[in-house]
Amino acid sequence: MPRPTFPSYADRCGWNAMLPPRTPRPALHGNHRADFAVVGAGFTGLAAARRLAELHPQARIIVLEATEVGEGSSGRNSGFASPTDIPGGTSPAALASAAAQDRFGEEGFNWLVALTQQHNIDCGLHLSGRIKGAATERGEAIVRSMLATVQSLGLPHALLGPDEMEQRIGTRYYRLGLFTEGGYLLDPAALIRGLADSLPENIQLHEASPLQTLRRDGPHWRLETPAATVTAPTVVMATNAAIKQFGHLRDRIVTIHTYAAISAPVAPSTFGTQSSWGLLSCHRLGTTVRRVGPDRLMVRSLYAYENGLPEPRVRDELRRRFHRRYPALAHIDLEHVWGGTTALTLNGAPWWGQLDQGLYGFAGCNGSGIVKGTVLGKRLAEQIAGQDSTADILAAFGTPNRIAPEPFRTLGFHTIAAIERRRAGAES
Ligand SMILES: Cc1cc2nc3c(=O)[nH]c(=O)nc-3n(C[C@H](O)[C@H](O)[C@H](O)COP(=O)(O)OP(=O)(O)OC[C@H]3O[C@@H](n4cnc5c(N)ncnc54)[C@H](O)[C@@H]3O)c2cc1C
Known part of the structure; x- marks a missing residue:
């Protein structure tokens, strides 16, 4: 059997399932030449394609998407999108790195906001603030150290004890919460659909067109899908972790x-008095929860390395996490359950830039690809156009560390995951 070159999922993405049906763009057939080929129609690929089209209005740009827009991770995520983040500390180095990353965050976020306004993309983007929640003593210590950071920087915030948490979000599960301003929520599938459906005219997007082979053909790259070939001098690989299937970044x-x-x-009053909220766990393997509309809850949790978990186990575990937080809803089931993949780097730095002559790529924005994928996809297009933006990106994000080869990699990941899971305890 040929190796899969893109992630495919057993379950439909819940956000997509709750939207009206959309007609996908037709698959590509036949032989084609393009000035630029972009592989992957997630936030990164669409941002790169759009910016290339802006910078080269006469160019022919082909975007190949393996599945359907909204069914990749860009539609499957939790919909937290913020221009800025709380710095990891108050040392000069931590503040400088946070400020540099925030500059990119603001650039990507402002671009997204402008596009939603310009094209009337109704993705429910709104300011909700963000709560860092702690359900354990260890978690409380983490939240208190974040509190010290926001206090010393004079950032507007509110520290929420169990009563205030219950009032705001309808559960006493958390012993402490830190509310900060600047967090936004949105419906990710509606956003990625809207971005795909408002592309400039010189971009041809084809869905159900997975790249199967990529090879050099003289000065060009030759891309093959099941029904088409595309020849282009410049290719952007925006497939996130699937880039490994083409031999790149396997060690990153x-x-x-x-x-x-x-x-x-359920009854809207169940989820507290704050009409919209998103809660991120203080632990990196913890559970994310957010209110969806007035009457539903989204739970994001569980991690698996390289291979997915069985669907019944996922459903059971997510249901348990939902009911643990809202015991009065033990009779309420989960209506949509789905999984997604993302590319993780050891030190959190994304990989960005040129892979080979005429071949560019981006991967590894971990859990924050809506904004980061958008800005780095945009900057990749600018780099291709000769507007060098390498130095400031590397200064802000760094480069991903090399990952140990197999079998140490799998062993190492499972060991760290087991330790972190134990540490996370009730945060998960
Ligand atoms: C459950 C979950 C929750 C998350 N929550 C958040 C969140 O709240 N906020 C946030 O910012 N980020 C979140 N993330 C991370 C975020 O989804 C990713 O960082 C983001 O999707 C990365 O965007 P991308 O365009 O680089 O990659 P992707 O979204 O993965 O897009 C890559 C696209 O390439 C396509 N593709 C892959 N292989 C091929 C091929 N061979 N041929 C053609 N096409 C191909 C895929 O189908 C996909 O559509 C979450 C991720 C998951 C899974």
């Missing part, structure tokens, strides 16, 4: 599967 990124679910609707 690993594929992580993570899972999400949206509950059936």
Whole structure:
């Protein structure tokens, strides 16, 4: 059997399932030449294609998407999109790195906001603030150290004890929460659909067109899908972790599967008095929860390395995490359950830039690809156009560390994951 070159999922993405049906763009057939080929129609690929089209209005740009827009991870995520983040500390180095990353975050976020306004993309983008939640003593210590950081920087915030948490989000599960401003929520499938459906005219997007082979053909690259070939001098690989299937970045990124679910609707008062909220765990393997509309809850949790988990186990575990937080809803089931993949790097730095002559790529924005994928896809197009942006990107994000070869990699990942899972405890 040929090796799969893109992730495919057993379950339909819940966000997509709740939207009206969309007609995908037709698959590509026949032989084609393009000035630029972009592989992957997620946030990174669409941002790169759009910016290339802006910079080269006469160019022919072909975007190949393996599945359907909205069914890749760009539609499957939790929909947290913020221009800025809380710095990892108050040392000069931590503040400088946070400020540099925030500059990119603002550039990507502002571009997304402008596009949603210009093309009337109704993705529910709104300011909700963000809560870092702690359900354990260890978690409380982490939240208190974040509190010290936001206090010393004079950032607007509120520290929420169990009563205030219950009032705001409808559960006493958390012993402490740190609310900060600047967090936004959106429907990721609606956003990626809207971006795909508003591309400039010189971009041809083809869905159900997985890249199967990529090879050099003289001065060009030759891309083969099941029904077409594309020849182009310049290719952008925006497939995230699937780039490894083409022999690139195998020593820099690993594929992580993570899972999400949206509950059936309940009485709106169940989820507290704050009409919209998103809670991120203080632990990196912890569970994310957010209110969806007035009457549903989204839970995102679980991690698996390289291979996905069995669907019944995912459903059971997510249901348990939902009910643990809202015991009064033990009779309410999850209506949509789905998984997605993302590319993880050891030190959190994304891989960005030129892979070979005429071949560019981006991967590894971990859990924050809506904004980071958008800005780095945009900057990749600018780099291709000769507007060098390498130095400031490397200064802000760094480069991913090399990952140990097999079998140490798998062993190392499972060991660290087991330790972190134990540490996370009730945060998961
Ligand atoms: C459950 C979950 C929750 C998350 N929550 C958040 C969140 O709240 N906020 C946030 O910012 N990020 C979140 N993330 C991470 C975010 O989804 C990713 O960082 C983001 O999707 C990366 O965008 P991308 O365009 O680089 O890659 P992707 O979204 O993975 O897009 C790559 C595209 O390439 C396509 N592709 C792959 N292989 C091929 C091929 N061979 N041929 C053609 N096409 C191919 C795929 O089908 C896909 O559509 C979450 C991820 C998951 C899984």
